[in-house]
Amino acid sequence: MNAEHEGLVVASHGRHCVVETADGERRICHPRGKKSQAVVGDRVRWRAAAPGQGDEGTIEQVLARRNLFYRQDEVRTKSFAANLDQVLVLIAAEPVFSESQLVRALIACEAAHIPALIALNKSDLVEPFARAWERLWPYRHMGGDGQAAHHYGVLPLSLTQSGDVDREALLPLLQGKTTLVLGPSGAGKSTLVNLLVPQAKAQTGEISQALNSGRHTTTSTQLYWIDDERRTALIDSPGFQEFGLRHLVPSDLARCMPDIAAHAGECRFYNCTHLHEPGCAVLAHVGSDARTPGAISAQRHRIYGELFDELSQSRY
Ligand SMILES: Nc1nc2c(ncn2[C@@H]2O[C@H](COP(=O)(O)OP(=O)(O)OP(=O)(O)O)[C@@H](O)[C@H]2O)c(=O)[nH]1
Numbered sequence: 588m589n590a591e592h593e594g595l596v597v598a599s600h601g602r603h604c605v606v607e608t609a610d611g612e613r614r615i616c617h618p619r620g621k622k623s624q625a626v627v628g629d630r631v632r633w634r635a636a637a638p639g640q641g642d643e644g645t646i647e648q649v650l651a652r653r654n655l656f657y658r659q660d661e662v663r664t665k666s667f668a669a670n671l672d673q674v675l676v677l678i679a680a681e682p683v684f685s686e687s688q689l690v691r692a693l694i695a696c697e698a699a700h701i702p703a704l705i706a707l708n709k710s711d712l713v714e715p716f717a718r719a720w721e722r723l724w725p726y727r728h729m730g731g732d733g734q735a736a737h738h739y740g741v742l743p744l745s746l747t748q749s750g751d752v753d754r755e756a757l758l759p760l761l762q763g764k765t766t767l768v769l770g771p772s773g774a775g776k777s778t779l780v781n782l783l784v785p786q787a788k789a790q791t792g793e794i795s796q797a798l799n800s801g802r803h804t805t806t807s808t809q810l811y812w813i814d815d816e817r818r819t820a821l822i823d824s825p826g827f828q829e830f831g832l833r834h835l836v837p838s839d840l841a842r843c844m845p846d847i848a849a850h851a852g853e854c855r856f857y858n859c860t861h862l863h864e865p866g867c868a869v870l871a872h873v874g875s876d877a878r879t880p881g882a883i884s885a886q887r888h889r890i891y892g893e894l895f896d897e898l899s900q901s902r903y
Pocket residue numbers: 708709710711712744745746747748770771772773774775776777778779
């Protein structure tokens with residue numbers, strides 16, 4: 588039997604993966620069993636096929652994960668990626684972004700203990716950008732009382748107009764890290780990947796095309812190296828639109844929304860839902876004046892309530 592090697596999963600489609608070896612070679616691998624189902628970012632032990640059995644390998648074991656970022660829908664669980672250092676949520680002045688989708692993505696980050704960065708693209712569209720930047724006010728100011736840093740970094744971009752400037756702003760934030768990029772269609776995700784990884788198409792290469800061929804879609808999660816040393820990675824993943832949080836229970840939500848979490852311990856009832864209870868410290872901070880320190884925007888509290896209801900529906 589062939590020896591086992593360690594590798595990194597750099598693409599996945601269904602149950603098939605592309606594994607990159609220590610010397611940068613990539614090949615398709617199939618999981619040996621349910622337990623060896625890997626996602627992009629996983630470190631795995633894999634084994635080449637026996638001589639004469641083709642080039643495809645098998646994944647024998649998924650090594651312990653530092654974290655696992657996922658969304659869960661009612662019908663199926665869908666993991667995005669493992670072993671992330673951060674998530675970059677890319678939205679834009681246009682198309683107008685859904686705050687509910689943004690909140691879902693940020694909650695999923697928080698639940699997996701992964702720091703999140705928000706980038707707002709298309710600053711050249713002056714008026715829509717100003718409106719969107721304004722909508723991000725709570726995100727630009729969350730945390731950050733006194734000496735503490737803000738909870739989320741929020742970055743303006745104009746990828747097609749000032750790509751060089753944007754690259755210089757982004758690189759130090761990405762350096763040496765593995766960053767999952769999420770964003771709704773049309774925000775500029777492909778533009779971002781092409782800016783940072785000019786050879787993206789080449790890296791994806793024939794092997795990923797082979798993986799996708801005949802499966803009626805070319806979308807799959809992909810890891811790209813930004814640098815030649817292969818230390819800085821971007822992971823591009825489709826599927827921001829239907830971002831399920833069914834892996835969470837309603838009572839997880841408050842701790843995953845930092846502005847709500849800041850007050851959730853001060854309520855009269857220990858099991859307060861922060862929706863209607865008397866003596867609720869969260870409700871007391873929901874805001875007429877969203878700009879006072881510690882305020883919770885009415886919009887975010889409304890989204891919290893919607894998610895609370897959604898996660899309270901019977902599970903199946
Ligand atoms: N005005 C303006 N347009 C931009 C900017 N960045 C990207 N676009 C445009 O926005 C459109 C969408 O960009 P893409 O990079 O294809 O977006 P995407 O997020 O990959 O979209 P999907 O392929 O649908 O997932 C394109 O027409 C881009 O040229 C920007 O900074 N300013």
